[in-house]
Amino acid sequence: MQIRHASHPADVSGLPKAALRERFVADALFEPGEQVLVYTHEDRMVIGGVVPLAGSPIELESPAELRSDRFCDRRELAVVQLGQGGTVTVDGVEYTLAHMDVLYIGQGTLSVVFAANGDEEAAFYLASALSFSGHPTRLVRLQDANTTQTGDASTANRRTVYKHIHADGAQSDQLVLGITALEPGSVWNSMPPHTHDRRTEIYLYFGLPEGHRIQHVMGEPDDTRTLVLSDRDAVISPSWSVHFGSGTTNYAFVWVMAGENQAFTDMDQIAVTALA
Ligand SMILES: O=C(O)C(=O)C[C@H](O)C(=O)CO
Ligand SMILES: [Zn+2]
Numbered sequence: 001m002q003i004r005h006a007s008h009p010a011d012v013s014g015l016p017k018a019a020l021r022e023r024f025v026a027d028a029l030f031e032p033g034e035q036v037l038v039y040t041h042e043d044r045m046v047i048g049g050v051v052p053l054a055g056s057p058i059e060l061e062s063p064a065e066l067r068s069d070r071f072c073d074r075r076e077l078a079v080v081q082l083g084q085g086g087t088v089t090v091d092g093v094e095y096t097l098a099h100m101d102v103l104y105i106g107q108g109t110l111s112v113v114f115a116a117n118g119d120e121e122a123a124f125y126l127a128s129a130l131s132f133s134g135h136p137t138r139l140v141r142l143q144d145a146n147t148t149q150t151g152d153a154s155t156a157n158r159r160t161v162y163k164h165i166h167a168d169g170a171q172s173d174q175l176v177l178g179i180t181a182l183e184p185g186s187v188w189n190s191m192p193p194h195t196h197d198r199r200t201e202i203y204l205y206f207g208l209p210e211g212h213r214i215q216h217v218m219g220e221p222d223d224t225r226t227l228v229l230s231d232r233d234a235v236i237s238p239s240w241s242v243h244f245g246s247g248t249t250n251y252a253f254v255w256v257m258a259g260e261n262q263a264f265t266d267m268d269q270i271a272v273t274a275l276a
Pocket of ligand 2: 194195196201243
């Protein structure tokens with residue numbers, strides 16, 4: 001498992017671009033036939049990818065760094081289907097996840113097995129936080145997620161925000177998770193920008209066609225840094241950092257938060273004119 005340390009904003013300001021990427025970007029998460037995990041000390045979140053091949057299920061392993069027999073001994077886990085479909089079997093109960101469906105798996109779960117469904121591509125994105133009170137495992141299909149339309153085509157930020165795991169949806173200890181999808185012609189996410197000093201947030205961009213890129217912006221509002229990201233790259237946003245970006249076409253991303261509270265609207269809005 002890769003380990004990323006927590007960062008102070010003053011250290012990040014002058015980091016060379018390669019070091020900035022090493023600290024905050026997680027790429028190559030989706031390797032055929034493998035489980036890839038990244039641990040960040042920012043709110044002790046873990047993200048990763050599992051890509052089972054047809055006929056070869058993958059059982060979630062607990063990395064040595066967690067010092068726990070099973071991955072969910074002290075953790076809750078969210079699984080998002082980024083591919084076409086696949087199944088997740090949680091303590092013997094099988095759930096089928098279609099594209100953009102999310103499965104919440106509670107702390108105390110003993111076994112999690114990922115499998116492909118025939119020839120469909122199964123690409124499971126994993127996001128986890130510490131948890132000490134096992135909430136029930138729950139499948140939230142895309143069509144059952146809380147849905148909000150926001151932004152405007154005239155400012156190229158028309159988008160749909162789907163919330164799967166949140167205070168009024170699937171219950172969790174810390175995780176708040178959803179998916180935002182930009183409409184054709186709209187490219188700006190999370191615009192106008194915000195911070196939330198009470199929560200870390202991680203974005204995983206997907207649905208970006210071949211040949212396109214995302215310009216992701218992080219850093220303190222008056223000292224921003226830019227990262228060029230590709231399809232299925234993730235980027236860690238410490239609680240002090242803005243997190244917004246623009247694509248060369250429309251795209252979607254999974255956002256997941258953990259920390260002090262679960263109030264989605266607890267954001268400190270930042271005027272576009274205050275960015276530097
Ligand atoms: O496009 C958006 O706006 C978002 O998706 C914002 C994220 O959900 C977020 O940053 C929540 O704190
Ligand atoms: Zn946010």
